């Protein structure tokens with residue numbers, strides 16, 4: 001992608017209203033633009049990251065055997081009256097009247113709607129276990145939206161819902177999602193710690209929130225160092241084998257891992273040896289719930305059992321803050337020069353920098369490298385503008401691409417280009433072909 005043809009409205013100055021580093025960097029890097037309080041447009045660079053995060057979430061949900069669908073953002077108030085949440089949900093719910101005066105709402109979550117969809121489509125025990133999910137925009141009229149996309153009013157969530165015949169099998173679904181969440185955040189290079197959580201307006205009696213470590217996070221967490229070194233991706237886990245999953249969930253849920261509102265210092269000291277005690281700040285990026293028949297009973301989502309009884313299905317819901325993760329990742333991965341994207345979510349893998357746009361040999365070499373990288377399927381943003389080298393370096397560091405491939409007249413005379421690794425700062429002088437090899 002040539003930068004001369006890419007809409008990247010970076011900002012020189014830090015916008016005054018941005019209080020936290022991710023909000024500042026997302027605005028400066030031209031990733032988002034606020035349309036109204038807590039409501040953003042995702043500009044090309046930001047949208048590319050959002051889609052990469054979505055894709056990792058999608059792959060892991062599919063791996064867990066969940067079926068992707070898409071529910072609307074606008075819902076009728078009917079089902080929310082039946083579940084009793086229409087009034088409970090309070091001011092956070094954006095209520096809308098259509099031209100016929102029908103009471104609608106912009107969905108803050110989808111337990112009612114998905115339960116109705118399942119009710120209409122499932123009849124017997126043969127239709128469970130089932131797990132359905134979508135990745136869809138939500139609206140919650142937060143009284144004080146702030147911190148950019150971290151606490152927005154319109155935000156992107158993956159919400160999955162499980163349907164089972166009884167509590168035990170519903171707990172198996174919960175454990176499956178628990179491990180799927182560990183994998184999902186690990187694939188983004190994040191350290192995520194599941195914490196026992198309040199269930200709030202979603203309901204139920206079993207819930208964990210997944211908190212990623214980020215020194216500027218809103219949440220204070222207390223946990224055991226071994227949890228941060230746990231390598232879930234290194235284990236080839238069969239998600240359909242509860243005998244493999246249960247020990248992992250038991251390990252995580254027996255270790256001390258609490259947010260400040262549940263923290264008990266005496267208990268912490270009893271359970272965790274001093275050299276293993278970790279106290280860090282974090283950001284909640286996922287939240288999973290088991291809530292039994294809370295929605296299936298009022299909405300009559302029943303299935304017939306083998307011996308002909310009709311029972312309400314046991315359910316759980318599993319949310320990931322997809323748009324919040326863009327900010328969360330920046331909180332976890334940045335330095336004084338800007339963002340430092342993990343490769344798995346970066347908008348482009350390589351920033352190709354032509355140090356002298358008006359030099360024929362540089363332009364020819366860069367055009368060739370650009371073409372070869374794209375042919376090899378390596379995403380590249382090619383700075384072909386006539387900005388100064390200093391401005392090019394500063395902008396590439398700001399937007400945080402994992403690799404910078406730098407081409408200048410001196411290097412070319414010696415037959416070399418420079419490859420810089422953004423995260424470590426390591427630089428390598430090597431031939432263009434060797435550089436392409438290293439990036440493949």
Ligand SMILES: Nc1ncnc2c1ncn2[C@@H]1O[C@H](COS(=O)(=O)NC(=O)[C@@H](N)CS)[C@@H](O)[C@H]1O
Pocket residue numbers: 108109110111140142149150151152153155157158159160202284285286287317318319320321322323324
């Ligand atoms: N205002 C918000 N802005 C950005 N992300 C949010 C916001 N509110 C919640 N989220 C994200 O969405 C995730 C799930 O939200 S939730 O309320 O905990 N859970 C649910 O809504 C359930 N229906 C899960 S399917 C949270 O863990 C958080 O990462």
